[in-house]
Amino acid sequence: MGKWESKKVGKEKIDTMRENLKFVVVGHVDHGKSTLIGRLLYDTASLPPDKMEEVRRMSEEADGVPEFAFVMDHLEEERRNRITIDTAQIFFKTGRRDYTIIDAPGHKQFLKNMITGSTQAEAAVLLVDAQEGLREQTHRHGYMLSILGIKQIMVVINKMDLVGYQQERFTEVKEAITRRLGEFGLTVPSEMVIPICARLGDNVASASGNLPWYEGMTMLAALDKLTPTSAPQSRPLRLPIQDIYQIDGETVLVGRVASGTIAGGQEVIFHPSGKSATVDYIKVFGGKIPQAQEGQSIGIVLKNAAFALKALKRGETACDMAASPTIGNTIVATVFWMSGVPLQKAENLDFKCATQQVPCTVKKIANRINSSSLERIQGDANELRETEVAQLTIKTDGYICTDSFDSIPEMGRFVIMRDNDTVAGGVVH
């Protein structure tokens, strides 16, 4: 088997499930994302022998050069053209915990796939080619990460072999990217900017003799330092109603607790309608539970069952009596457009936030910018194009409730639909 022989995995604790951290890998095309991922899997012995064999066979069928990038690019078109089209997820582990890598495409035309992948991540690794430096998607992806609220960023400066492993070049690129991300409001700690060569394995899993001047962590050690997202303590209750079921004569409102906690006996107020009610009990398969917390999918039965059936429907959100969301029909938000067909003011669209869905139109398109150069294109515009970002004033047909994205992200982020296709995403400030 020679060099393709997978290293043996040690026996691990099996009674508890280990922590899992999801991070997205972003950056400009050809800066080495797929190779890096392949290298991470290989160096952590996360590739099964039959997969290693497949990669080796694939490389031979192609042009004989073993390439880790093949590990991720499973679509035929991707392998043939050596580009990544869509996001995928793959798993590996270190001594500390399990990881899920979300691979995102680096081409501008696949930005919506990079966004799809990023919205599931807890942290991001931004890859920059040491020789090429900051390129268009480096800027664009960095900016998108800041809009999407991903605050934990690691920067990996790759292909150090192409610049002779020189410290000067590393420092130059490090300063440029740190400054640029700072402009987007993202702080990258100095120790989280790592020099590597993914192809040859320098400083990915183990320190490299080629980088004697570098005294920081390997990439794997830096990954182990990231913390999984945990919601701040005691946020106000937000339980968006997904549906209403009749189960054995009971009226059950179902949904997933977006924030806060809810308990039997608690009084809540439903928004946007503004009606209050008392929870009788919380229903799960097999019985009742006294309290439910953030993230749990539950059913609630109200003391006044008739009220539930008559007055409530999907889109209503059970809220804390003492802390209300913003209720209105005009929203000002940062929106990124993802459709090849530009946005026109006053066209008929749909606004979807949590379980709410209402028709809407855009009244104003302001501060429109190019998402890679961050240049303002004009003050106010009549249209918004794919990959552009703007501050939109949106008027909804009917009231909706939102919170700011910074306080309760689940209630402050939304998508815009045109004819049942998602054409934009946005966050409320």
Place this chain on the structure above:
Amino acid sequence: MDRLDELESQSIYIIREAYYHYQKLAVLWSIGKDSSTLVWLCRKAFFGKVPFPALHIDTSYKFPQMYRFRDEYSKKWGLNLVVARNEAALAAGMKCDKKLECCNALKTEALKQAIAKYGFEALLLGIRRDEHGIRAKERYFSPRDEKFQWDYQDQPPELWDQYKNQAQEKTHIRVHPLLHWREKDIWYYIRREQIPITELYFAKNGKRYRSIGCTSCCSPVDSDADTVDKIIEELETTNTSERAGRAQDKEDTYTMQKLRALGYM
């Protein structure tokens, strides 16, 4: 909430979304561990009675233990079981000399016939990203056009629990509530919930099946794991991939992709 609670909650959320948006919904049940877990999650989502059919695509070549399991549990769980077979292809003698042709005829075509017959707008499937590189690229709500084709070059964006909520006429949506689960998550969950699983997964005479399907195209692996605990222990230490024993993945490098582009699971 621990990891399993989070996975479960996300899956239940997705199942409930699918039920809200699509009147004509069915859950695909292959009698394997993943789709049985999916059926279990459906029971949880609806507090007991699953309000839509469980669809079994039967190639007629499945292990007898699977048929027994199916019949026993569809009764126990009160499922509305629908069994679909491509009778014409079977009558003409179709079997697995060529995997692409056979899987396509007996699984994909049978599914197409069932969709046409019952008018399903959306299907719940138990596929996971970590099963195969192609499945890794999937979305939670993934449209299929009228030819059942998967346009993987232009998939809809999926942000923040907002999913595709309408199928165009003559098309259908594949919903994948287990996409974010890994193989070992499924087993940990099976253990925690004590979900019944067909005996094929447990070792007999030094062999067991890690992935099941038709008798002709599934190979068992060497194993002494005859309980869920031992299977979990085995999983935490093995390096071989789950589907290593599935012949259709191997026929040629892109068989799975071609199958999926034609509408396979």
